[in-house]
Amino acid sequence: MLEWQKALRSFFKRKPAVLGAAVLLALILLAIFGPQLTHFKPTFQDYDHMFEGPSRLHLLGTDQLGRDIWSRLLYGSRLSLLVAASGVVFGAVAGVPLGLIAGFYGKWWDTVIMRSMDILLAFPGILLAIGIIALLGPGLYNVVAAIAIFGVPQFARLVRGSVLQLKGLDYVQAAQAEGSGDTRILARHILPNALAPIMVMATLRTAQAILIASSLSFLGLGAGLDQPEWGAMLADGRAYLQTYPHIAAFPGVAIFVTVLGFNLLGDGLNDMLDPRLRRNV
Amino acid sequence: MWQYALRRLTHLIPILIGVSVLIFLFVRMIPGDPARLLAGQGATLQEIEMVRQDLGLDKKPVAQYFDYMGKALRGNFGKSMMTRLPVAKEIGLRLWPTVQLATVSMVVAIVIGISAGVVSAVKRNTWWDYTAMVGALIGVSIPSFWLALMLMYLLAVYVRVFPTFGYGTWRHFVMPAFTLGVGAAASIARFTRAAMLEVLNQDYVRTARAKGVQESKVRLKHALKNAMIPVVTITGLQFGFLLGGTVVIESVFQWPGLGTLLVNAVNGRDYPVVQTLMMLFALQFVLINLVVDLLYAVIDPRIHYA
Numbered sequence: 001m002l003e004w005q006k007a008l009r010s011f012f013k014r015k016p017a018v019l020g021a022a023v024l025l026a027l028i029l030l031a032i033f034g035p036q037l038t039h040f041k042p043t044f045q046d047y048d049h050m051f052e053g054p055s056r057l058h059l060l061g062t063d064q065l066g067r068d069i070w071s072r073l074l075y076g077s078r079l080s081l082l083v084a085a086s087g088v089v090f091g092a093v094a095g096v097p098l099g100l101i102a103g104f105y106g107k108w109w110d111t112v113i114m115r116s117m118d119i120l121l122a123f124p125g126i127l128l129a130i131g132i133i134a135l136l137g138p139g140l141y142n143v144v145a146a147i148a149i150f151g152v153p154q155f156a157r158l159v160r161g162s163v164l165q166l167k168g169l170d171y172v173q174a175a176q177a178e179g180s181g182d183t184r185i186l187a188r189h190i191l192p193n194a195l196a197p198i199m200v201m202a203t204l205r206t207a208q209a210i211l212i213a214s215s216l217s218f219l220g221l222g223a224g225l226d227q228p229e230w231g232a233m234l235a236d237g238r239a240y241l242q243t244y245p246h247i248a249a250f251p252g253v254a255i256f257v258t259v260l261g262f263n264l265l266g267d268g269l270n271d272m273l274d275p276r277l278r279r280n281v
Numbered sequence: 282m283w284q285y286a287l288r289r290l291t292h293l294i295p296i297l298i299g300v301s302v303l304i305f306l307f308v309r310m311i312p313g314d315p316a317r318l319l320a321g322q323g324a325t326l327q328e329i330e331m332v333r334q335d336l337g338l339d340k341k342p343v344a345q346y347f348d349y350m351g352k353a354l355r356g357n358f359g360k361s362m363m364t365r366l367p368v369a370k371e372i373g374l375r376l377w378p379t380v381q382l383a384t385v386s387m388v389v390a391i392v393i394g395i396s397a398g399v400v401s402a403v404k405r406n407t408w409w410d411y412t413a414m415v416g417a418l419i420g421v422s423i424p425s426f427w428l429a430l431m432l433m434y435l436l437a438v439y440v441r442v443f444p445t446f447g448y449g450t451w452r453h454f455v456m457p458a459f460t461l462g463v464g465a466a467a468s469i470a471r472f473t474r475a476a477m478l479e480v481l482n483q484d485y486v487r488t489a490r491a492k493g494v495q496e497s498k499v500r501l502k503h504a505l506k507n508a509m510i511p512v513v514t515i516t517g518l519q520f521g522f523l524l525g526g527t528v529v530i531e532s533v534f535q536w537p538g539l540g541t542l543l544v545n546a547v548n549g550r551d552y553p554v555v556q557t558l559m560m561l562f563a564l565q566f567v568l569i570n571l572v573v574d575l576l577y578a579v580i581d582p583r584i585h586y587a
Contacts, residue, residue, distance in 0.1 A: 115295060115296070115299065118296050118299070119296055119299035119300055119303055122296055122297075122299075122300050122567050123300075123525075123559065123562065123563050123566070124521035124522055124524050124525045124562065124563075124565075124566040125521065125522040125523075125524070125525025125526060126525045126526070126529065127524075127525045127528065127559065127562050127563075130528060130543065130544075130547060131304075131307070131555070131559050133547065134307075134546075134547045134550075134552075134555045135307055135310060207422065211424055214424060215424070215425075215529050218426050218529065219528075219529065219532060220544075220548060221544075221548075231424075231426075234424075234426065234427060234430070237430075238430060241430055241433060241434055241438065242434075242438050245431075245434045245438075248427070248430050248431075248434075249431065251427075252424055252427030252428075252430070252431065255427065256422055256423050256424060256427065259422040259423075259424070260418070260419070260422040263422050264418070267418075
């Protein structure tokens with residue numbers, strides 16, 4: 001309990017992190033209550049009101065098909081948050097056990113797992129995701145898969161590092177001497193202590209995942225027609241940039257604010273964990 | 282040193298083999314008959330059969346792999362399904378623009394990133410520091426393709442300073458290189474700042490100051506030089522990401538490079554091109570990492586590699 005209070009107090013001292021958390025909370029609330037905040041369906045096309053700038057009726061204006069941009073952004077927040085978060089979670093669910101096994105059992109387990117991870121890491125940035133989309137075809141489910149596979153080696157590496165550190169500690173060795181089984185040691189003693197860096201990584205990864213997902217949709221490799229995905233909306237706006245820049249501008253702001261929120265929170269959590277950096281704050 | 286380089290190089294071989302196997306499996310994993318897919322729509326049975334033989338799909342998988350790699354090592358990557366030109370030629374035509382763009386962007390990123398990082402470390406907790414770090418945070422969070430479009434509107438449509446898109450003069454480089462470099466610059470700035478702060482607290486920096494060495498000399502010679510070691514690592518990594526970023530930025534600015542080629546190939550299901558490009562990008566990235574490791578050994582005299 002005391003640890004929790006300490007951590008919470010330390011967290012609230014970091015204004016950027018608190019700001020990040022507030023931004024994300026607001027976004028989640030907008031995603032949940034979105035439909036209550038607008039009169040328009042995100043796919044409703046109004047050919048009498050195309051390319052309109054922001055107004056009382058259409059808060060952020062309308063796009064080339066007369067669809068209300070504010071509604072599309074609201075509904076799009078669900079897509080962006082869900083796609084990114086589930087991609088990261090699936091990546092962690094696969095990557096964390098691989099890292100645990102590689103770090104704990106060492107030897108050829110370690111070699112086989114980590115060499116395979118190196119192969120996945122050989123594709124820089126968004127390229128692995130593009131390759132996976134090339135294989136699976138476009139669509140948001142496949143974007144989730146691409147983000148997940150992209151994250152697996154990152155989580156595996158991180159967790160392996162933590163396990164190697166924790167494995168040598170007295171309490172783990174004591175548990176081993178006591179005759180606890182491997183699964184019990186991994187689940188009860190090692191994983192809980194490796195959890196904090198995993199959470200930090202997941203937060204920062206989500207920021208990156210949102211950028212990747214929207215980039216894929218922007219390139220036409222993600223969301224389908226009419227889906228109010230932010231990257232796809234930006235791609236729509238691109239054709240009308242010269243005359244109606246607002247169509248491309250607003251979805252970009254949405255992506256930016258969301259990514260910024262995750263980055264602020266992730267950086268703050270990271271500082272809390274790394275005592276070396278704490279000195280410099 | 283040379284021994285170390287050689288050892289690192291041999292470490293790469295299994296990774297590269299793994300990459301090639303993965304990419305090879307890639308085409309096999311496509312649902313349906315790859316020969317039919319590769320032959321394109323409306324192909325006759327004979328054409329499909331020709332593709333099958335051409336790719337050696339009638340042989341056993343292991344034989345197919347060696348066949349494919351044997352050809353690939355001799356520069357034969359098959360033909361593009363969309364243009365029917367050899368893939369090597371397609372890539373050859375577009376390699377140079379991408380290398381140019383990536384290099385210019387990286388120079389932009391290094392110059393902005395390192396200077397911002399050094400300034401904010403030296404002027405820690407001042408207005409300079411806050412501005413640079415808020416800028417860096419924006420830099421890592423901003424979607425590059427959005428920044429590209431907004432700059433395009435501002436500098437090519439609203440004020441006509443630079444061409445909207447295309448390739449040719451130095452003016453064509455400004456917006457793509459900046460948008461591509463911003464993310465890398467931001468990461469480099471944050472790392473440089475952290476590394477400089479770490480080093481500025483060290484005893485030898487205090488000693489240098491106590492000796493009466495000029496402050497500018499302390500910062501540049503004693504501090505920056507030592508802070509560069511982690512910075513080199515992140516810079517190499519960023520270069521790899523930047524190569525990935527070219528895919529998006531090239532497509533925004535209609536840059537005639539490998540990124541545009543990849544996006545078109547993915548959209549057109551041109552598997553031979555996708556396959557070869559993935560291999561090429563992976564090879565580049567792995568080699569960059571090798572160079573970074575070697576640079577490490579060169580700039581850090583404390584590290585001796587036997």
